[in-house]
Structures are given as C-alpha cells and as structure tokens.
Amino acid sequence: MTLNAKQKKALKTKKRILETALELFSQKGYNQVTVDEIVEKSKTSKGAFYGHFASKSEIFLEKFKEIDNFYDEFCKTLPNELSAKEKIIRLSITQMKYLKNDLGKELMQTIYMNPQSAKFLADTNRRLYHILENYLQEGQEKGEFTKDFSIQELAMIISRCMRGTLYDWFIFEKELDPVIEIEKMLQAVFQGIEKY
Amino acid sequence: MTLNAKQKKALKTKKRILETALELFSQKGYNQVTVDEIVEKSKTSKGAFYGHFASKSEIFLEKFKEIDNFYDEFCKTLPNELSAKEKIIRLSITQMKYLKNDLGKELMQTIYMNPQSAKFLADTNRRLYHILENYLQEGQEKGEFTKDFSIQELAMIISRCMRGTLYDWFIFEKELDPVIEIEKMLQAVFQGIEKY
DNA sequence: GGTCTATAAAGACTACAGTCTATTTTTTAT
DNA sequence: ATAAAAAATAGACTGTAGTCTTTATAGACC
Numbered sequence: 001m002t003l004n005a006k007q008k009k010a011l012k013t014k015k016r017i018l019e020t021a022l023e024l025f026s027q028k029g030y031n032q033v034t035v036d037e038i039v040e041k042s043k044t045s046k047g048a049f050y051g052h053f054a055s056k057s058e059i060f061l062e063k064f065k066e067i068d069n070f071y072d073e074f075c076k077t078l079p080n081e082l083s084a085k086e087k088i089i090r091l092s093i094t095q096m097k098y099l100k101n102d103l104g105k106e107l108m109q110t111i112y113m114n115p116q117s118a119k120f121l122a123d124t125n126r127r128l129y130h131i132l133e134n135y136l137q138e139g140q141e142k143g144e145f146t147k148d149f150s151i152q153e154l155a156m157i158i159s160r161c162m163r164g165t166l167y168d169w170f171i172f173e174k175e176l177d178p179v180i181e182i183e184k185m186l187q188a189v190f191q192g193i194e195k196y
Numbered sequence: 197m198t199l200n201a202k203q204k205k206a207l208k209t210k211k212r213i214l215e216t217a218l219e220l221f222s223q224k225g226y227n228q229v230t231v232d233e234i235v236e237k238s239k240t241s242k243g244a245f246y247g248h249f250a251s252k253s254e255i256f257l258e259k260f261k262e263i264d265n266f267y268d269e270f271c272k273t274l275p276n277e278l279s280a281k282e283k284i285i286r287l288s289i290t291q292m293k294y295l296k297n298d299l300g301k302e303l304m305q306t307i308y309m310n311p312q313s314a315k316f317l318a319d320t321n322r323r324l325y326h327i328l329e330n331y332l333q334e335g336q337e338k339g340e341f342t343k344d345f346s347i348q349e350l351a352m353i354i355s356r357c358m359r360g361t362l363y364d365w366f367i368f369e370k371e372l373d374p375v376i377e378i379e380k381m382l383q384a385v386f387q388g389i390e391k392y
Numbered sequence: 393g394g395t396c397t398a399t400a401a402a403g404a405c406t407a408c409a410g411t412c413t414a415t416t417t418t419t420t421a422t
Numbered sequence: 423a424t425a426a427a428a429a430a431t432a433g434a435c436t437g438t439a440g441t442c443t444t445t446a447t448a449g450a451c452c
C-alpha cells in the first residue's frame with residue numbers, strides 16, 4: 001500500500017475522472033454525458049479514462065460498490081434479538097430505500113442493463129451474500145426456516161427476489177416502488193402463497 | 197387486411213430483412229452482425245431497415261413474440277384436471293425449456309438487457325399474464341391459494357420469479373439452468389420457506 | 393547523471409447504431 | 423393521362439463508445 005509518486009498521481013487522475021463524471025451524470029443524466037465531455041472537463045484524455053475504467057458504465061459500478069458501506073452501517077444498527085426473518089425483511093427494505101433514494105434509478109438501471117457491469121451482481125462474494133447467508137443460517141439453526149434448501153440456495157432465492165424486483169422497477173412504465181414490491185415479494189416467499 | 201401492391205412489396209422487404217438478419221444472427225451471433233451487413237445481404241438499405249424496425253434488437257423482439265404460439269400450444273395440451281399450482285409449475289418449466297432450447301440465451305439476453313425491448317416484458321396484456329391470471333383465479337376459487345394477494349399481485353409475483361430467474365441465467369458465469377432454477381424458485385414461493 | 397524500461401496519458405482513429413435528406417415508386421384525385 | 427401527395431427506399435452523414443499508436447514521465451539499474 002506504499003505508493004510512489006507516479007502511482008499517487010495516477011490515482012489522483014482516476015479520482016478526478018470519477019468525480020467529474022459523477023458530477024456530470026448527476027447534472028444531466030448518464031445518457032446525456034459523453035466520455036469526451038468527461039475527459040474534457042476533467043482535463044484528462046481518452047487514454048487516461050480507459051486506462052482507469054473499462055467502460056463508461058464502470059464509473060457507476062464504482063459508485064455502486066460503496067453499497068458495502070451501507071451494509072456495514074445497517075448491520076451495526078440492527079437489533080440482534082430480532083428473528084432471522086425480520087432481519088432479512090429489514091435488510092431488504094432498507095436496501096431498497098438506499099438504492100432508490102441514494103443511488104437512484106438511472107444508476108441502478110445502467111448497471112443492471114449492462115452485461116459487463118451486471119456480472120458484478122452475480123459475485124457471491126459480495127457483502128450482501130455473506131450477510132444473507134448469516135441470517136439464513138441463524139434462521140435455519142433456530143428452526144425458523146425450512147431445511148429443504150441449503151443456505152446457498154436460500155440466499156440465491158432471496159437475492160433473486162431483490163434482482164427481480166429491481167429489474168421490474170426499471171421496465172415497468174407505471175412507476176413501481178421497489179420498497180413496497182420487495183415487501184410483498186418476501187411475504188410471499190416466506191409464508192408461501194399456498195393455503196394449507 | 198386488404199393490402200395494395202405497395203404495401204405488399206413493403207411487407208416483402210420487411211420479411212427479407214427479418215429473415216436475413218435472423219439467419220446471420222444464428223450463423224455468427226447477434227453482436228457479430230452489423231446492421232450494414234444485414235442491409236447488404238438482404239439487398240435493402242438503412243432507410244428500409246429503420247423504416248421497418250425501430251432498432252437492431254427489435255428483430256429479436258419480433259422473433260420473441262412468437263412465444264404466443266408456444267403458449268397457445270401449451271394450453272391446448274395441458275390436462276384440465278390438474279391443480280392450479282401444478283398448471284403454473286408446468287407452464288413455467290415448459291416455458292423455460294422453450295426459451296432455453298428454441299430461442300436461446302443470446303436472444304433472450306439481448307431483449308432483457310435492452311431497455312427498449314425489455315419494456316415489452318412489462319406489457320401485462322401479453323398472453324403470459326392472461327394465462328397466469330386464469331390459473332391463479334382458478335386456484336383462488338378452489339381455495340388452493342391465499343387471498344392475501346389479488347390476482348394481479350400474484351401474477352406479478354410469479355412472473356417476477358420468471359424474470360428474476362432468466363436474469364440470473366444471463367449474469368451468472370457458471371452456467372445456470374433456468375429450468376432447474378425456476379422449479380426451486382416456485383417451490384419456495386408456493387410453500388414458503390418458513391417453518392410453521 | 394545517463395540509458396533503459398515500465399507505466400500513464402494524449403489524442404487521432406475506427407466501428408457501428410441510428411438519423412436525415414434526397415430520390416424513387418405508388419396511389420389518389422381531377 | 424397528369425399533377426400532387428404519400429409511402430418506401432437509398433445511402434450519405436452524425437454521434438459516440440471504445441481502440442490503437444504515439445509521446446511523456448518517472449522509477450531502476452549501472
């Protein structure tokens with residue numbers, strides 16, 4: 001982690017590009033901003049831009065990755081005595097609020113609709129999966145959840161509900177609220193829609 | 197439906213473009229084919245292409261819409277005495293097989309990852325939603341399903357499971373089988389993952 | 393301190409989806 | 423038949439993401 005002068009300068013360039021780009025995106029929207037514009041305003045060059053980022057959308061991915069701070073913060077403030085189910089529901093709802101209010105629909109849609117950046121969502125080593133797996137394990141151990149599925153399968157099911165809900169947020173014209181939608185979705189998944 | 201000579205000719209042009217494009221896509225893959233190439237091979241022009249299709253990906257959307265034939269066929273062969281749950285499960289599984297084997301991952305991914313064409317998936321007037329709503333209504337009436345959700349909400353939940361599963365098919369590196377995944381997903385949604 | 397190498401940055405260039413204007417072809421009205 | 427209007431098609435042109443080649447800069451080694 002001990003950087004020499006050259007590396008420090010490069011990092012400063014990267015930061016300048018990132019900040020300029022995010023600034024422009026928030027001013028005019030992702031699709032209204034060109035890479036040429038970012039490069040011009042940040043006084044860098046195409047070479048510098050693509051040396052630091054693989055694509056225009058990767059800028060958003062970088063921003064999106066800050067979500068790990070959100071998860072950390074969330075875990076800290078969550079009362080431990082809640083049921084595992086309640087923890088997962090609160091995680092999901094709080095997360096949706098964060099994505100909706102702090103990151104915004106355009107950023108999320110850009111990541112989700114881009115095959116390259118969307119791959120990151122499938123990385124089962126990201127914080128989200130670890131947290132989910134913990135709560136699920138706790139739930140299974142306490143006998144709250146079925147053991148018909150493995151922890152990994154359950155994490156996949158829950159996280160898929162999140163992805164499905166977010167995806168629907170992007171594609172439905174009539175403005176869908178991801179917070180309300182994830183709540184309904186999870187209610188169905190936890191209790192089931194069958195009568196017994 | 198009575199076309200004059202001009203309209204008939206235009207339709208022939210459209211058909212020629214469509215067939216040439218699909219042929220090329222299947223030969224080299226969607227991303228390896230350019231509109232210029234389609235236009236050249238079909239002996240038409242950019243003007244003709246964009247007169248008939250709003251975008252390159254709309255070609256795939258056109259092909260995707262044939263799915264209604266699949267749904268019709270499916271409904272015809274489905275035994276009526278099955279439970280509503282069983283009907284929905286069979287619909288989902290058979291559909292996934294169709295998407296995977298007949299349409300293919302690239303076509304589906306192209307539609308799903310494209311904001312313009314993805315809007316079509318959100319059209320609640322497509323055949324899929326009507327069929328789902330029928331089965332769900334049948335299930336609610338027979339007392340198979342909870343009435344905590346409206347038919348429309350249930351259709352949204354089930355179809356979102358489908359979309360989420362397909363989306364995951366696209367983004368996970370390690371080849372996911374959408375047929376197996378939808379089965380697990382629905383098992384969870386029908387029975388719930390909570391122990392009671 | 394000079395040469396050699398590796399990394400960063402510059403910016404010209406390419407590829408390609410989609411637009412725009414011009415031209416041809418067909419229909420309609422007289 | 424002929425002029426005017428409408429529709430379809432041709433293909434030149436534009437915008438922009440991303441690549442490629444060149445140049446500058448800094449560290450390393452003698």
